[in-house]
Amino acid sequence: MKIFAANWKLQKSPKEAREFFTELLGGANRPILSKKDRRLIIFPSSPCLEAASDLLGASPVWWGAQNCYSEGKGAFTGEISAQIVKDLGGQVILLGHSERRVLFNEGNEFIAKKVGYVQSLGLIPMLCFGETLSEREGGKTFSVIGSQLKEGLKLADRSKQILLAYEPVWAIGTGKVASLEQVQEAHQQIYQILSELGFNSQVPILYGGSVKPENAKELISIPHVDGFLIGGASLETKSFLAIADA
Ligand code: 13P
Numbered sequence: 001m002k003i004f005a006a007n008w009k010l011q012k013s014p015k016e017a018r019e020f021f022t023e024l025l026g027g028a029n030r031p032i033l034s035k036k037d038r039r040l041i042i043f044p045s046s047p048c049l050e051a052a053s054d055l056l057g058a059s060p061v062w063w064g065a066q067n068c069y070s071e072g073k074g075a076f077t078g079e080i081s082a083q084i085v086k087d088l089g090g091q092v093i094l095l096g097h098s099e100r101r102v103l104f105n106e107g108n109e110f111i112a113k114k115v116g117y118v119q120s121l122g123l124i125p126m127l128c129f130g131e132t133l134s135e136r137e138g139g140k141t142f143s144v145i146g147s148q149l150k151e152g153l154k155l156a157d158r159s160k161q162i163l164l165a166y167e168p169v170w171a172i173g174t175g176k177v178a179s180l181e182q183v184q185e186a187h188q189q190i191y192q193i194l195s196e197l198g199f200n201s202q203v204p205i206l207y208g209g210s211v212k213p214e215n216a217k218e219l220i221s222i223p224h225v226d227g228f229l230i231g232g233a234s235l236e237t238k239s240f241l242a243i244a245d246a
Contacts (some may be wrong), residue, residue, distance in 0.1 A: 002220060002225030003163065003204055004244040005041040005126065006234030007066060007094060008048075017048035021055035023237045032244055035058050039227075040244055041126075042234075043094045053088040064092035064123070070113040072121070076152055082118050093118045097128045097180055098169045108151035116155030119162070126163040127152055128208070128229065134168035144166075144188050148245050149193050158198055164205045165229040166190055171209025175229055180218060181205055187224035211238050215246035 012020065021042075025033070033040060042061040044052055054220050065080045070215040073082030075109060081226055082093050095118065096111040111127070118125040129148035131141045145166070156162055166186055179184070190205050208229030233239040 001036075001153055001204070001226070002038045003041060003206055004038060004045065004240070005092075005094075005163075005165070005206065005227065005229045006231055007097070007231050008045060008235060009066070009080040009099070009231060010045055011235055012044065014048050014051045016049040017044050018055060020135035020143070020237060021051065023242060023243070024061065025055070026141075032241060038244060040094075040240075049085060049088060050091065052090070056199045057089050062091040064090040064094065066097065067093045068093050068095070068114060068118065070110065070117045072117075082114075082121055082123055084125055086121050090123070091094075092124045092126055092163065094126050094128065094165075095149075095164060096179055098130060098167060098172060102169070108142075108148060108154075111152050112156075113152045115138075115152060115162070116157070119157050119160045123203060124163060125156075126160045126165055126206075128165045128167050130167040130169055136168065136170065138181055141186070145186070145190060146193055149190070150197060153197060156199075158200065162188070162203055163198075163210050164203060167229060172209070173203075175210050176210075177210040177215050177219075178207075180222060182220045183219060187222060191224045204210075211243060213246070214243035219246050 043066045057065050065085050068074050068082035069079035072081050081206055094115050100106045115125045131144045135144045168178050187205055204226035206227040206229045207225050211228045211230050212233050
């Protein structure tokens with residue numbers, strides 16, 4: 001099973017989201033959506049979650065929020081409730097994206113709480129991690145990835161579903177995709193780290209960072225690359241579907 005997840009970040013109005021979903025479903029008759037060997041996931045911005053619930057609810061496409069708080073309700077102005085996403089019918093929550101880590105100072109400990117909380121609701125967390133350019137250049141790639149996984153998964157229930165997305169920060173939105181060798185090496189290491197941490201060998205590891213229809217085919221054939229987390233190229237149905245068809 002390969003997983004193709006769209007991270008829209010802060011793009012698209014609810015009206016544009018509805019147009020995208022309608023086009024994606026193609027009259028509920030798009031064969032790729034119901035192929036047993038692939039799963040499409042959309043992470044729209046939070047004002048578009050209701051549109052996702054309305055239009056994707058009865059489809060095989062999963063959807064969810066790009067972040068959430070570590071509790072479901074209370075005095076937490078401005079936060080996103082995974083409980084509300086669940087009530088709306090969503091299945092997945094994206095957590096620990098590098099933009100959350102870098103721009104909003106989210107650390108592994110806070111992210112770990114969210115991972116545990118999301119799983120406790122019966123939803124699936126998709127935990128993102130990856131090194132910055134200076135960490136890579138300083139030879140720290142695998143120690144950084146190792147601690148992001150070890151600490152970020154501290155409260156994760158090994159018996160419940162989880163998705164992982166390796167996104168080297170320097171490859172996000174830069175057009176600078178990691179080389180096939182770099183992706184292969186990283187995914188192999190991640191696979192090993194997960195087994196040392198006691199996770200099932202079936203935990204999917206997605207790659208993210210400048211994935212496009214032009215590079216998707218090569219990247220998806222790398223061992224332990226179980227799908228993609230796609231930013232820019234997920235904003236148009238044509239390029240998103242071309243990647244999912246790779
Ligand atoms: P791009 O595909 O635009 O590089 O974004 C990757 C990303 O951050 C997905 O979460």
